[in-house]
Amino acid sequence: MGTRGLIVVCVVWAVVVGAGFALLYIYKARPGSSGTPAAQWPADTRLALDRTRPNLVMLAHPQCPCTRASVAELARLIARVGDRVRAHVLFVKPDGVDASWQDTDLWRSAAAIPGVTVGVDELGEEARRFGIETSGHVLLYDATGALQFRGGITSSRGHEGDSFGQRRIVALLTTQTPDRADAPVFGCNLFDSNVRRSTESP
Amino acid sequence: MTDKASALEAILKRATDFLDQQLDRVHRQTDRMFMWLMIFQWVFGIVVAIAFSPYGWSGKERSIHMHVPIAIVLGGALSGLPIALTILRPGATITRHVVAVSQVMWSALLIHLSGGRIETHFHVFGSLAFLAFYRDWRVLVTATIFVAADHFVRGILWPESVYGIANPEWWRFLEHAFWVMFADAFLILSCIRGVQEIEKLAERQAQIEALSDGSWTGPALPAAV
Numbered sequence: 001m002g003t004r005g006l007i008v009v010c011v012v013w014a015v016v017v018g019a020g021f022a023l024l025y026i027y028k029a030r031p032g033s034s035g036t037p038a039a040q041w042p043a044d045t046r047l048a049l050d051r052t053r054p055n056l057v058m059l060a061h062p063q064c065p066c067t068r069a070s071v072a073e074l075a076r077l078i079a080r081v082g083d084r085v086r087a088h089v090l091f092v093k094p095d096g097v098d099a100s101w102q103d104t105d106l107w108r109s110a111a112a113i114p115g116v117t118v119g120v121d122e123l124g125e126e127a128r129r130f131g132i133e134t135s136g137h138v139l140l141y142d143a144t145g146a147l148q149f150r151g152g153i154t155s156s157r158g159h160e161g162d163s164f165g166q167r168r169i170v171a172l173l174t175t176q177t178p179d180r181a182d183a184p185v186f187g188c189n190l191f192d193s194n195v196r197r198s199t200e201s202p
Numbered sequence: 203m204t205d206k207a208s209a210l211e212a213i214l215k216r217a218t219d220f221l222d223q224q225l226d227r228v229h230r231q232t233d234r235m236f237m238w239l240m241i242f243q244w245v246f247g248i249v250v251a252i253a254f255s256p257y258g259w260s261g262k263e264r265s266i267h268m269h270v271p272i273a274i275v276l277g278g279a280l281s282g283l284p285i286a287l288t289i290l291r292p293g294a295t296i297t298r299h300v301v302a303v304s305q306v307m308w309s310a311l312l313i314h315l316s317g318g319r320i321e322t323h324f325h326v327f328g329s330l331a332f333l334a335f336y337r338d339w340r341v342l343v344t345a346t347i348f349v350a351a352d353h354f355v356r357g358i359l360w361p362e363s364v365y366g367i368a369n370p371e372w373w374r375f376l377e378h379a380f381w382v383m384f385a386d387a388f389l390i391l392s393c394i395r396g397v398q399e400i401e402k403l404a405e406r407q408a409q410i411e412a413l414s415d416g417s418w419t420g421p422a423l424p425a426a427v
Contacts, residue, residue, distance in 0.1 A: 013282075
């Protein structure tokens with residue numbers, strides 16, 4: 001192969017590799033459904049509202065690999081704000097799965113975060129009460145039960161690192177004023193495609 | 203031209219030949235090392251994708267996660283050309299520059315496949331150290347340009363993926379590139395010194411051969427012939 005042929009091969013290679021990375025970035029930047037988060041702490045939830053401090057709720061799919069980054073970021077968030085917030089992580093357990101469904105590294109990682117309460121959300125009832133449809137979605141309520149923040153705490157799908165969501169939650173918990181009260185959420189759908197109520201993106 | 207001058211010229215040519223042979227040997231050896239590394243990284247990328255993100259989920263429904271085909275196809279493309287060139291054109295300049303580009307893009311791919319873990323970012327610096335095995339500082343420049351270009355383009359199109367904020371200053375990519383250049387500074391110095399050592403060895407070898415075959419009968423030559 002001559003020099004010209006080699007240059008053509010290299011250019012084609014660069015285009016193929018560039019297109020592959022573009023596909024990857026598009027996939028990772030596509031947010032999940034923002035759902036319709038409850039503006040007030042749901043009256044019928046089994047979670048008790050801590051009236052002495054803000055309350056954070058994360059709903060998660062126990063098998064979702066993207067949520068690993070959300071849980072890792074939750075651990076960093078809790079390390080920064082300590083006991084200024086009461087945090088819950090609920091893993092959705094759909095109908096017809098056995099007990100091993102939520103026995104995953106995600107559950108263990110969430111349970112290992114100091115001060116975080118981990119539980120099972122049977123049939124996704126709590127997710128519906130809170131209006132959440134995407135794994136890794138975080139809601140922050142103040143001590144009176146009013147919604148302060150809704151969204152994800154990762155910058156893209158399954159990617160650790162600083163994010164708008166985490167920064168805004170930290171601002172709210174440290175009496176600063178965040179620029180916004182929401183953030184895009186990245187993760188798997190909590191419900192089967194035939195039972196999702198909305199696919200609206202933020 | 204006197205006999206002495208022509209003998210000296212012959213020694214210089216012989217020293218240059220030795221230098222070229224030695225550098226070619228280093229380039230070919232390093233090409234071979236990268237060929238295996240490219241194969242390893244491809245397999246490793248697939249294993250990481252399958253082990254950590256095999257499926258995407260929608261409730262109980264699962265589908266193959268995007269990371270798996272990306273690791274197979276994009277990883278295969280990333281490694282394919284460098285592997286082919288190290289086999290078909292070992293020692294060629296184009297081969298090591300393609301290897302350099304591929305290697306830093308492998309850093310980017312592994313960072314994504316591992317979910318952006320901070321630890322995976324060290325792959326960038328390990329790769330620069332590996333590339334320094336070529337003892338060709340231009341290869342490090344190529345790698346650094348691609349690291350900076352990747353950050354620059356993503357910093358414009360998708361800034362939060364690089365910096366975690368939406369409106370970074372336009373020059374933020376230079377801050378990341380600075381730390382790469384910091385590593386480069388030492389590696390480039392080591393490349394230049396490595397080549398200088400080979401040059402000295404080549405000169406000595408040429409002198410010894412000239413003395414042993416009787417083509418040079420004068421006094422011992424200085425280090426820089």
